[in-house]
Amino acid sequence: MSETAVLKNSQYYIDLENEHGAHNYHPLPVVLEKGEGVYVWDVEGKRYYDFLSSYSAVNQGHSHPKIVDALIAQAHTLALTSRAFYNNVLGPYEKYVTEYFRFDKVLPMNTGAEAVETAIKLCRKWAYEKNGISENEAVIVVCKGNFHGRTTTIISFSDDDNARDNFGPYTGGFISIPYNDIKALEEVAKDKNVIGFLVEPIQGEAGVYTPDENYMAKAQAVCHENGMLFIADEVQTGIARTGSLLAVCGNCSCENQCEQQATYTKPDILILGKALSGGAYPVSAVLADNEIMEVIKPGQHGSTFGGNPIAAKVAMAALDVVTDEHLIQNARKLGDIFRKEMNRIIEKTDLVVKVRGKGLLNAIIINDSPESETAWNLCVQLKENGLLAKPTHGNIIRLAPPLVISEVQMAECVAIIEKTIMEFKK
Numbered sequence: 283m284s285e286t287a288v289l290k291n292s293q294y295y296i297d298l299e300n301e302h303g304a305h306n307y308h309p310l311p312v313v314l315e316k317g318e319g320v321y322v323w324d325v326e327g328k329r330y331y332d333f334l335s336s337y338s339a340v341n342q343g344h345s346h347p348k349i350v351d352a353l354i355a356q357a358h359t360l361a362l363t364s365r366a367f368y369n370n371v372l373g374p375y376e377k378y379v380t381e382y383f384r385f386d387k388v389l390p391m392n393t394g395a396e397a398v399e400t401a402i403k404l405c406r407k408w409a410y411e412k413n414g415i416s417e418n419e420a421v422i423v424v425c426k427g428n429f430h431g432r433t434t435t436i437i438s439f440s441d442d443d444n445a446r447d448n449f450g451p452y453t454g455g456f457i458s459i460p461y462n463d464i465k466a467l468e469e470v471a472k473d474k475n476v477i478g479f480l481v482e483p484i485q486g487e488a489g490v491y492t493p494d495e496n497y498m499a500k501a502q503a504v505c506h507e508n509g510m511l512f513i514a515d516e517v518q519t520g521i522a523r524t525g526s527l528l529a530v531c532g533n534c535s536c537e538n539q540c541e542q543q544a545t546y547t548k549p550d551i552l553i554l555g556k557a558l559s560g561g562a563y564p565v566s567a568v569l570a571d572n573e574i575m576e577v578i579k580p581g582q583h584g585s586t587f588g589g590n591p592i593a594a595k596v597a598m599a600a601l602d603v604v605t606d607e608h609l610i611q612n613a614r615k616l617g618d619i620f621r622k623e624m625n626r627i628i629e630k631t632d633l634v635v636k637v638r639g640k641g642l643l644n645a646i647i648i649n650d651s652p653e654s655e656t657a658w659n660l661c662v663q664l665k666e667n668g669l670l671a672k673p674t675h676g677n678i679i680r681l682a683p684p685l686v687i688s689e690v691q692m693a694e695c696v697a698i699i700e701k702t703i704m705e706f707k708k
């Protein structure tokens with residue numbers, strides 16, 4: 283059969299992936315070919331609202347013209363130099379991004395997991411060289427239910443059996459405590475070898491677990507009383523998603539982190555990824571002040587693609603969009619509307635028990651066991667009705683549209699969700 287004779291419908295592409303790709307994901311059965319703003323289209327031409335936003339990578343909306351233009355122009359000019367040489371884009375980007383997030387220095391990487399790995403290395407090196415810890419004794423505290431990526435070291439401290447089983451031997455030097463539990467942190471912090479706390483300000487993958495209002499501030503205080511670094515993984519929560527520039531900014535919706543702000547808990551190490559590029563390119567970053575970042579010397583860490591000119595230009599454009607289009611304020615306002623609407627729907631149905639989240643990072647909890655198919659089937663029905671979302675951990679559905687969504691579009695989405703829930707039969 284000739285290539286042109288094949289009818290290239292969704293099933294064709296699904297079969298291709300099944301046959302030739304590793305089965306390391308279980309996608310919803312929809313095959314996308316185009317995206318613009320809050321919308322994506324499948325290969326049959328059907329349009330959907332994207333309520334996953336590529337796990338919050340496309341906060342700025344799909345194919346944002348300013349970001350795409352920056353990418354294309356730089357790709358035509360100079361794509362990659364490696365860090366063996368200087369280039370004329372990295373410096374300006376480093377100045378831009380450190381001023382934007384108010385840290386002395388940035389270490390550029392590509393993916394979120396690489397940035398987490400970088401933060402772990404930085405924390406350990408700081409502990410040995412500046413905090414007098416004996417060789418190989420450093421311990422970093424993490425939380426149960428964490429998601430920080432998929433490398434060998436990172437899955438070593440995951441408690442998701444599926445991510446972990448049969449990938450050992452595991453990397454040592456981590457201790458796990460319950461999330462949102464300051465007493466547990468105080469307890470482990472007493473050990474002088476405990477030198478850092480790596481935490482998500484809201485646990486996204488775990489099901490949008492939103493901790494107590496002052497959890498971050500209290501955790502930072504415990505860290506600083508005990509000679510530990512407070513490391514915030516804002517790969518998913520950062521860059522306007524939760525209605526502030528960073529989730530650690532707390533209740534401030536201004537466009538810059540401000541040290542004066544009472545609710546701002548400045549991390550010692552900040553990890554960013556995903557929306558740092560608006561989804562156009564893999565760009566991640568680790569930010570810290572001089573006394574921490576200076577422990578890394580030439581040859582001690584790196585990446586061929588980290589800090590390449592395309593990434594640098596794309597990230598500046600992506601952060602410009604966040605400011606220019608007031609995405610922080612929009613996420614905050616529409617998030618409030620969204621949770622209010624979900625609570626109204628919850629009043630009239632037994633299918634959904636709860637909505638939780640902050641800004642436009644939210645989840646609804648389905649009234650069934652995590653092993654049930656209910657949330658999956660509801661997502662398939664949402665897809666039929668024109669809205670894409672995916673369950674996380676069985677009975678939780680994360681709902682996180684691009685932050686460029688308008689009030690009118692949100693009303694339409696609420697109507698789709700309401701209709702789907704009210705018509706749903708288990």
Ligand SMILES: *Cc1c(COP(=O)(O)O)cnc(C)c1O
Binds near residue numbers: 393429431487515
């Ligand atoms: C997605 C994510 C990561 C990993 O990012 P990748 O780019 O997939 O490696 C790390 N931490 C958090 C909180 C994430 O949501």
